[in-house]
Amino acid sequence: MHAPTRHTPRAVRNPRATTAALILLLAPVLPGAAAADCPAPPADERMALDELRAGAVDEDQPVVAEGTVSGVFHGEDALGGFYLQDDATDPPTGLFVYAPDHADTDLAPGDRVQVHARFGRHHGRPQLSQVQALERCRRGEPPQAVTLRLPEDADRLEALEDVRVRFDQTLTVTANRELARYGSLDLAAGGRLRHPGQTGAFGDPDAGDGDADRRIVLDDGSYRARPDPVPYLDDHGTRRVGSRVGGLTGILTHAFDAHRVHPVDPPQWEDGERPDPPPEPGDDTLRIATANLENDFVTLGERGAQDPAERERQTAKLDAQLAGLAMDVLAFVELENRPAAGRELRERVDALDERTNMRKAAHPDSGSDAIQVGLLYDRERVELLDTAADGDAVHHRPPLLGWFRSRDGGEPFGVVAVHFKAKTGCPEHGDIDRGQGCWNQRRTEQAERLAEWIARQREARPDDPPVIIAGDLNSYAAEDPLAALRAAGKQDLVATDPETIHTYVFRGRSGQLDYLLGPEALAARVVAADTWPVNADEPVFLGFDGAHPADGPWRASDHDPVWLDLRP
Numbered sequence: 001m002h003a004p005t006r007h008t009p010r011a012v013r014n015p016r017a018t019t020a021a022l023i024l025l026l027a028p029v030l031p032g033a034a035a036a037d038c039p040a041p042p043a044d045e046r047m048a049l050d051e052l053r054a055g056a057v058d059e060d061q062p063v064v065a066e067g068t069v070s071g072v073f074h075g076e077d078a079l080g081g082f083y084l085q086d087d088a089t090d091p092p093t094g095l096f097v098y099a100p101d102h103a104d105t106d107l108a109p110g111d112r113v114q115v116h117a118r119f120g121r122h123h124g125r126p127q128l129s130q131v132q133a134l135e136r137c138r139r140g141e142p143p144q145a146v147t148l149r150l151p152e153d154a155d156r157l158e159a160l161e162d163v164r165v166r167f168d169q170t171l172t173v174t175a176n177r178e179l180a181r182y183g184s185l186d187l188a189a190g191g192r193l194r195h196p197g198q199t200g201a202f203g204d205p206d207a208g209d210g211d212a213d214r215r216i217v218l219d220d221g222s223y224r225a226r227p228d229p230v231p232y233l234d235d236h237g238t239r240r241v242g243s244r245v246g247g248l249t250g251i252l253t254h255a256f257d258a259h260r261v262h263p264v265d266p267p268q269w270e271d272g273e274r275p276d277p278p279p280e281p282g283d284d285t286l287r288i289a290t291a292n293l294e295n296d297f298v299t300l301g302e303r304g305a306q307d308p309a310e311r312e313r314q315t316a317k318l319d320a321q322l323a324g325l326a327m328d329v330l331a332f333v334e335l336e337n338r339p340a341a342g343r344e345l346r347e348r349v350d351a352l353d354e355r356t357n358m359r360k361a362a363h364p365d366s367g368s369d370a371i372q373v374g375l376l377y378d379r380e381r382v383e384l385l386d387t388a389a390d391g392d393a394v395h396h397r398p399p400l401l402g403w404f405r406s407r408d409g410g411e412p413f414g415v416v417a418v419h420f421k422a423k424t425g426c427p428e429h430g431d432i433d434r435g436q437g438c439w440n441q442r443r444t445e446q447a448e449r450l451a452e453w454i455a456r457q458r459e460a461r462p463d464d465p466p467v468i469i470a471g472d473l474n475s476y477a478a479e480d481p482l483a484a485l486r487a488a489g490k491q492d493l494v495a496t497d498p499e500t501i502h503t504y505v506f507r508g509r510s511g512q513l514d515y516l517l518g519p520e521a522l523a524a525r526v527v528a529a530d531t532w533p534v535n536a537d538e539p540v541f542l543g544f545d546g547a548h549p550a551d552g553p554w555r556a557s558d559h560d561p562v563w564l565d566l567r568p
Contacts, residue, residue: 038066038114038137045116049086049093052119052126053162059120065128069111070094070143070164071251071264074103077224079262081127082107083162083251084115085143092146094162094251098122098129105134109142109264125255142264145249150189151213157252157259165261166249170270171216173243175508180541180548183220183227184260185239186508190214192242195511197436197476199499215508217260218248218267230541230548232267236274237550241505241537243272274554275533277324278563285527285565286382286406288415289327290470290514292559293318295371297336298344303370304336305544313544315348317556321534323352324553325563329404330358330376331417331470333397334557337372349376356380361402365389368396373417373471375402382406390453394445396421401457403465410568413522414467416454420446420474420481436479443474447481451488468493468566469517472559476511477501490517493564494529503560505536514562522566529564536560 040046041064047057049067057063067084074080080100086093097115099105107113116133119126145166148156174193175186193211220231232239250263281287296318297304298311305311322330330349335341346360361375361384377384385403392398401416423437431441450469458464469490475481477498493516495501502510516529534553537560542550 038112038135041114041116047119048089049084049095050089052095052128053093055126057119060118062116062132063119063128064114064116065095066112066114066137067095068140068143069107069109069113071109071262072107073221073262074100074105074107077227078222083164084113084128085163087143091156091159092143092163094160094164096125096127096162096253097131098127099131099134102131102134107136108139110140112137112140123255125253148252150216154213158254160252161254161259163252164250164264165252166247167216167261168247170244170246171218171248173239173241173245173272174215174510175505176239176241176539179232179239179539180226180230180546182225183222183231185218185232187216187218187245187248188214188508192502193509194499194502195476195506195509197479198502198509198511200478211509215258217258218245219255219260219262221262223255226547232269234269234272237548238272238274238538238542238554240272240274240539241510244270246270278326278530278532279528280326281328281565282527284408285567286328287326287563287565288329288331288468288470288516289325289561289563290331290333290417290472290516291321291325291561292472292514292557293332293334293345294557294559295334295336296332296341296345298338298341299336302336310545313549314556316551317544317553319348319352321532321553321556321561322349324534325532325561326353327376327563328378328381329402329415331373331415332376333373333417333419333472334371335374337366337368337370342372342374345374346376359384361387361400363387363389363398363400365391365398366400367391367398371397371419373397373400373419375400375415375417377402377404380407385412388457390450392449392453394442394449399450399453399471401454401467403461406568408568411463412461412465413566413568414454414457414465415470416450416467418446418450418469418471418473420472422474436475440475440480443479443481444484447473447475447484448488451485451490455488466519466522468522469515470562472514474513476513482515485517489519491520491523492516493518493523493526494531494562501531502533503531503536503562504558510536514559516562516564525567527565527567529562531560531562533560 045064047063070085072082081098114135117128118130171187174188245267250261295303350358357380366372382404389398399418405412420443421439426438503514538555541547543555
């Protein structure tokens, strides 16, 4: 059974069309010699490729066209045909020939062929179909690929549709969400694309914010859905955002609202290795980490796992991620808001490593939302002094603050687990999307309230101890909530350059939503810090509920965890 397709190219049907059997005429090719040129067709049917593309004939009209084969895409679930190219025009002209009945023909790039078929359009794209005769007139070399560079040549793409091209540059995978679904990857020139909220280039994210000229889609010579096997995977069975490919050569076309390339040569991947876990923290430091658990629900059939098999995979992935973090204090978000979920998480983490003896900090108020935030800590490494929660109405997931001190001595410090309002579920009016996602006003109010509440909590304790804000703020680095926290004296304890860090990928744009923030005085005590990019760059099909779930921490969540090592 064939896999379902998006819109597989097909013939333009005409009930009046001839029912004669298709005829394949292949001129003999003598060794070391080329066959004769194509025979002269009827003058009223011969059409140049550029005339066909320009709409010089009506749809379903019989025509005879000649050209050089630039790419062949026969085979099960492939495009079902080949591309012709005419280099006599400037720029060259290309056209697709839908010929599934000729899949066993030994056509190759460089063949000069004459096609007797009918002209038509498939989803707006010009093509030849209902091939009645196909004659190879001679063999030769494939057409020279037109050299392109993005973004400089973005305005040339439309004129070069269905032409063989080569990108004389390195392109970077900026999105892989459609890889298992349709066999395609989004590529970008100049490195992965950044979310405008990360760089301060605010605007409608759907409008492109100036990056459209940098993008091209790498397709797989097919428009089938759910390709098997999934193309373009590396030796680890993945293809990460950030992977790079050089010298991409293929047929440029336009389909599904994007310019895309069907390669005629296997793409040459340059990198994209998976990251190792963070180095073990030293005996004289404490590791503070935050992780979005992406709907860690013990209740099946809700937001998380739908059945026991999925739940087993989900917990195995999350546990592998948390084991790799080797944290002493963990601020987590997106745990089901049920006591049973908290107990299970503590027990799972406690069993990960003989070194840990994890306990869950008591949450005075976990709110009424379906998910909660919380703190886990290793009681053999740190001592929990006290907890507090902010039940202000602005927080639908009340932040939890824990006061800690190293068992080896040192100054006390606080860690507050937070999860600000998401950008989804936009209202029809009020706190709508004005360039920073909907609910931005709410998140900014949450940030201002959090800073004020932390200040009061610090004042109530001896020595005014510093506090680390840890969690998913659902705000990019240049957006208003982060600006409010910076104005309150909080700085990113992990990122030195907001234009290079990321913990999340949204519609092909990378940015930071997860943070460890603190005062400048605390930054001097941080001896190491980073993200562990095990999730956001991995394709979704590797997740616990994906088409091909992978072992290990890969795609345990949609957010990457963040960690730092603190000198007590």
